Structure formats: C-alpha cells, structure tokens
Amino acid sequence: MEITEVRIKLMEEPGERLQAFCSITFDNCFVVRDMKIIEGTSGPFVAMPSRKLTAHCPNCGMKNHLRAPYCNQCGKSLPQDRLPTDTDGRTKLYADIAHPINSSCREMIQDHVVKEYYEELERAKHPNYVSRYDDFDVEYRPQKASDSGSNATKEKQSSRRIDEPHEATGLTELQSPQRTDSKSSGSEDFGEGVF
Numbered sequence: 569m570e571i572t573e574v575r576i577k578l579m580e581e582p583g584e585r586l587q588a589f590c591s592i593t594f595d596n597c598f599v600v601r602d603m604k605i606i607e608g609t610s611g612p613f614v615a616m617p618s619r620k621l622t623a624h625c626p627n628c629g630m631k632n633h634l635r636a637p638y639c640n641q642c643g644k645s646l647p648q649d650r651l652p653t654d655t656d657g658r659t660k661l662y663a664d665i666a667h668p669i670n671s672s673c674r675e676m677i678q679d680h681v682v683k684e685y686y687e688e689l690e691r692a693k694h695p696n697y698v699s700r701y702d703d704f705d706v707e708y709r710p711q712k713a714s715d716s717g718s719n720a721t722k723e724k725q726s727s728r729r730i731d732e733p734h735e736a737t738g739l740t741e742l743q744s745p746q747r748t749d750s751k752s753s754g755s756e757d758f759g760e761g762v763f
Contacts, residue, residue: 590614591603
C-alpha cells in the first residue's frame with residue numbers, strides 16, 4: 569500500500585495546537601479525510617478522523633453525547649455511569665472512524681504526512697499560495713437585497729435545492745380556499761365561527 573497524495577489545509581490561528589487538517593489518498597483509489605495535524609510536545613503528530621461517542625437515553629432512546637447531563641429529547645437526567653473508560657481509567661469521548669491497525673502503518677502515515685506538512689508550510693510563504701485541500705463545509709451567506717432580482721442569484725438558489733418541489737394545489741399565492749362549512753354566514757369578522 570502506498571500513499572499517493574496528501575492534501576493539507578493549514579489553520580490560520582498561530583499558537584493553537586491544531587496546526588492543519590489533511591486528507592490522504594492510498595494507491596490512487598481510497599481517500600481518508602479529516603485527519604488532524606496537532607502540535608505535540610515532541611513535534612507534530614497525526615490524529616485520525618474521529619466522531620463523538622453517544623449513548624441512548626434510558627427513558628426515550630434518543631442518542632445524546634456522553635457528557636450531556638440531560639436528554640436532548642425528553643429532558644430527563646442522564647446517568648453519569650454510562651461513560652466508557654480506557655485502560656488508564658480516562659473517559660473515552662471519541663472513537664476513530666479510520667485508523668491503522670499496526671505500528672508500521674501508523675509510522676508510514678505519520679512520516680509521510682508530517683513531511684508533506686513541512687512542505688506545505690514552505691509553499692504557504694509564497695504570495696499566491698492556494699491550499700489544495702478539498703473543503704466540503706458549506707458557508708451560509710445571506711442574500712443581499714440588491715441581488716434578489718438577478719438571474720445569477722436565481723440560478724444559484726435553484727441549484728441548491730435538495731428536495732423535490734411540492735405538487736401544485738391549483739391556488740395562487742393571492743387566492744385562499746373557500747369555506748364550505750354550514751356555519752359560515754359570509755361575515756368576515758376575525759375569529760367568527762371558531763367556537
């Protein structure tokens with residue numbers, strides 16, 4: 569197995585332990601994203617992609633993060649003895665999504681990624697530097713009032729739709745359904761006929 573590509577996104581806040589995110593490609597056919605390069609006491613190291621662990625509420629069954637004191641669904645107090653611990657007795661809050669199984673693979677990934685990280689730091693010093701990391705996070709940008717009538721804005725809005733449109737009811741925005749109940753007397757007073 570060979571690492572054929574490493575893409576790195578440097579963090580902009582100097583002095584933080586998290587130095588960069590990276591993705592690696594194996595044999596030009598398999599990608600692992602969201603690896604982290606963290607500054608440790610003896611230099612940078614690679615942390616594998618992970619997710620927060622959850623536990624089910626004993627009352628309603630909803631998943632909650634392990635440190636949540638109350639259920640997000642029903643509001644019941646959650647027992648604190650549900651927290652798993654590692655061999656040293658520390659609470660385990662995260663689980664790796666992907667990770668090497670043996671130390672030789674871990675060292676190969678670590679050496680390759682750290683080498684690429686230092687090269688990326690050098691490339692970042694150039695004035696026209698652009699990161700090659702694919703960032704799939706979506707940023708919310710509110711629509712400006714001046715853009716509301718442009719064709720480009722309408723095309724962007726229609727290309728972002730992820731669900732199918734509702735079927736037409738035959739009513740326009742200004743029409744409203746006619747009342748057909750027998751209590752309607754034709755009066756337009758607010759609240760008439762509610763009781």
